[in-house]
Amino acid sequence: MAAVGITARGVAMTFRTRGQTNTVLESLDIRIAPSSFVSLLGPSGCGKSTLLKILGGIMKPSAGEVRIGDESAQDAVRNREIGLVLQRPALLPWKTARQNAAHLRMLAKGDKKASLAAADEALELVGLAHAADKLPHELSGGMAQRVSIARALAMDPSILLMDEPFGALDAITRDAMNESLAQIWAATGKTIVFVTHSISEAVFLSDVVHVMSANPGRIVESIEVDVPFPRTEASFELPEFVAYSNRLREWLHPSERKAA
Numbered sequence: 001m002a003a004v005g006i007t008a009r010g011v012a013m014t015f016r017t018r019g020q021t022n023t024v025l026e027s028l029d030i031r032i033a034p035s036s037f038v039s040l041l042g043p044s045g046c047g048k049s050t051l052l053k054i055l056g057g058i059m060k061p062s063a064g065e066v067r068i069g070d071e072s073a074q075d076a077v078r079n080r081e082i083g084l085v086l087q088r089p090a091l092l093p094w095k096t097a098r099q100n101a102a103h104l105r106m107l108a109k110g111d112k113k114a115s116l117a118a119a120d121e122a123l124e125l126v127g128l129a130h131a132a133d134k135l136p137h138e139l140s141g142g143m144a145q146r147v148s149i150a151r152a153l154a155m156d157p158s159i160l161l162m163d164e165p166f167g168a169l170d171a172i173t174r175d176a177m178n179e180s181l182a183q184i185w186a187a188t189g190k191t192i193v194f195v196t197h198s199i200s201e202a203v204f205l206s207d208v209v210h211v212m213s214a215n216p217g218r219i220v221e222s223i224e225v226d227v228p229f230p231r232t233e234a235s236f237e238l239p240e241f242v243a244y245s246n247r248l249r250e251w252l253h254p255s256e257r258k259a260a
């Protein structure tokens with residue numbers, strides 16, 4: 001499917017639980033360009049995951065409107081335009097990597113042969129073709145997460161939503177996954193919305209980083225990251241990479257700025 005953009009206007013989200021009202025998001029506007037890589041960065045509990053679900057039509061906001069391309073968010077979900085990758089890969093333990101990668105597409109479309117072909121292509125893209133016949137217990141954490149990315153890609157969504165997909169991985173694996181994801185993005189041109197706590201991950205991957213603050217969650221700054229592509233390990237050393245990281249750190253840890 002062709003990549004599309006997302007526009008959200010006046011989004012608010014209030015949860016009511018056990019008589020308590022919690023306004024998590026308020027008066028939030030965001031515009032995400034087709035084929036862009038956008039990160040939502042902010043402290044724990046500021047509403048990143050809630051915003052991600054609203055942008056992907058998975059959760060209905062209390063107020064405001066979300067458009068995905070020229071459709072309502074609900075229509076985009078119905079038309080299976082949204083791919084989702086979460087922190088835990090949640091693979092079916094009795095299915096091979098290939099069968100897991102094909103699973104959602106098979107459920108959605110019922111075309112076994114085409115689903116397995118799409119899974120093979122997606123596994124190739126995530127660098128896991130050699131492990132297609134392995135069962136989940138034979139995969140490392142990074143490999144399992146690659147399968148979950150392949151599972152989302154096999155659906156050929158217009159938008160890929162990723163909620164801290166590498167948060168449970170060790171630092172070395174995480175760096176490798178980030179390099180792979182940058183390559184996948186370049187190869188597919190998908191619109192990717194990525195939730196993270198990590199400043200360096202956000203700068204490395206994104207062309208726009210939206211910084212969120214808490215209580216209620218708002219976007220306080222949107223930074224276009226003008227670091228040349230393709231980004232590699234060497235990108236971390238570039239003065240502009242360090243400058244963007246410092247600027248984001250000041251937003252996230254204002255007390256450090258005052259103390260400095």
Ligand SMILES: Nc1ncnc2c1ncn2[C@@H]1O[C@H](COP(=O)(O)OP(=O)(O)OP(=O)(O)O)[C@@H](O)[C@H]1O
Pocket residue numbers: 015016017022024042043044045046047048049050051197
């Ligand atoms: N379904 C829900 N019902 C009630 N409250 C919710 C629900 N989902 C989220 N919340 C509340 O909304 C707030 C924001 O949660 P959210 O998961 O969006 O934050 P986050 O920035 O992604 O956090 P983290 O980085 O820790 O994952 C939290 O206070 C959370 O308790």
